[in-house]
Amino acid sequence: MEQKLTLFELNERVKDTLNEAFPVSVWVVAEISELKENRNGHCYLELVEKRGEEIVARARATIWSYTYRIIKSYFESTTRQRLSCDIKVLVKALVEFHPLYGFSLNIKDIDPAYTLGDMLIYRREIIERLKSEGVFEMNKELALPTVPQNIAIISSKTAAGYQDFINQLEMNQRGFKFYPVLFEAYMQGSTAAPSMISALEKIFNCSDFFDAVAIIRGGGATADLSSFDNYSLAYHVAQFPLPVITGIGHEKDDTIIDMVAHTRLKTPTAVAAFFIDGAERFYDTLLTHQETLIRSCGEILGEKKLQLEKNTDNLQRRVKDFVSVKNNQLLKTGNLLQQRVNRYAFQKKYELNNIGYNLHSKLSVWNMRQVSLLNKYNEVMTITVKEKMAGKEIKIGQLRERLKGNFARVLKKEQERINGFENTIRLLDPVNVLKRGYTLTLKEGKIIKSVSQVEKEEIIETHFSDGKVKSRIINK
């Protein structure tokens, strides 16, 4: 029969054997698959080793609170990463076997350099992957708008940097207007990467509106940057259609996000300054152009003005000369004309005089001739007239005599006629008629010539040569 042991005894033997085998602590490489912090400050972990996806080894581990405090801060300050699951670590551990609790490792120390190295490898792998997929440079190749004003911000409202960032943009000295819109996300911890991706997707839905994306986060002692090495997040950022500017507040090496982003800055303040600066530079360009414009125009106008003045002077001068020349010409011609006219007038006067004399002498001659002719005629005429007159005188005498005779005869005839008329008149004179026994009968002052003009009993007047009587008609 083999020796019988109690369980306790067995475990004790195992414990001793282990203690012998591992008298001092050993450095172990493992991956943290679970990590819990106790109320007392102790840390309980599960360590594993994976080959591919397969777990090939597993062990429990503890870090007592005193040690944990030290290890934790040391680790995090060196690696800029929290002690958390899914990271590989190099730890110094004491192998322990407790009869009751079994095998466990008591971690005494940690070498963050290993994790760093591992992280580096991990990161390098991600970078290679992104490069091979052709997306690594994509965001950097985007053109940043001249003055980004509409900015999508991925940050946390309570994050240290966010409020300052907003204030900086709003209170900028020049008064540039910016339109920041917050898309909230967790900026650390295991949920950071997925929440940032979700924020990016929201932004994508209104990417037309924005000019750029800013991922900002205040720096701090616990700067857990592991989320910013996340492959999926990096992939989204690299491919994002808007330029991404990062300012996640750390001094050390770039995270992968920093590498794929369009522009990497250190802090949210720097990001704000970046945008303001962009606007500032553009504004300066505007002002410069404005000045250039004013200056150039001023010059050109000045030039043109000078030209105009020169031309005006030229014109004035030339016109003056021209007028003066023409004036002289005119004077000269005037004088010439005057001379010629004078000469001409003189000439003609002289000719006229000559003609005058000629005419005068010729006229005199003609005159004399005419006078003598006239005298001759005169004589002839006088003689002829005298003869004619004598003849006529005799005739007149004769006529006078005839006239006298006729006149006496006519006179006598007329005298006899008149006498005749006198007789007639004497006979016809109503007084003489009345004397011969005729009477004039009147009715009411009017002479009546007919019986019919009177009626019986009417009064009539009868005029005699020596008076008148009134009668009444007795009978007709």
Add this chain to the structure above:
Amino acid sequence: MSLKKITYNEAIAEIEEVLEKIENEELDVDELAEKVKRVSILLKICKDKLFSTNEQVEQILKEMEE
């Protein structure tokens, strides 16, 4: 002639083009007046965009928050 929707780049490009023309003395005095006016307008649009509140943008932002 001038659209409100012009971008900074387009505006600057146009301004620089005009300035170049002026410096090369390619413009006569009448064209000059016209171009200067245009550039002034562009400068103003850019300045407004930089400094004044853009109502349209504010409106969109408001809608986004809903």
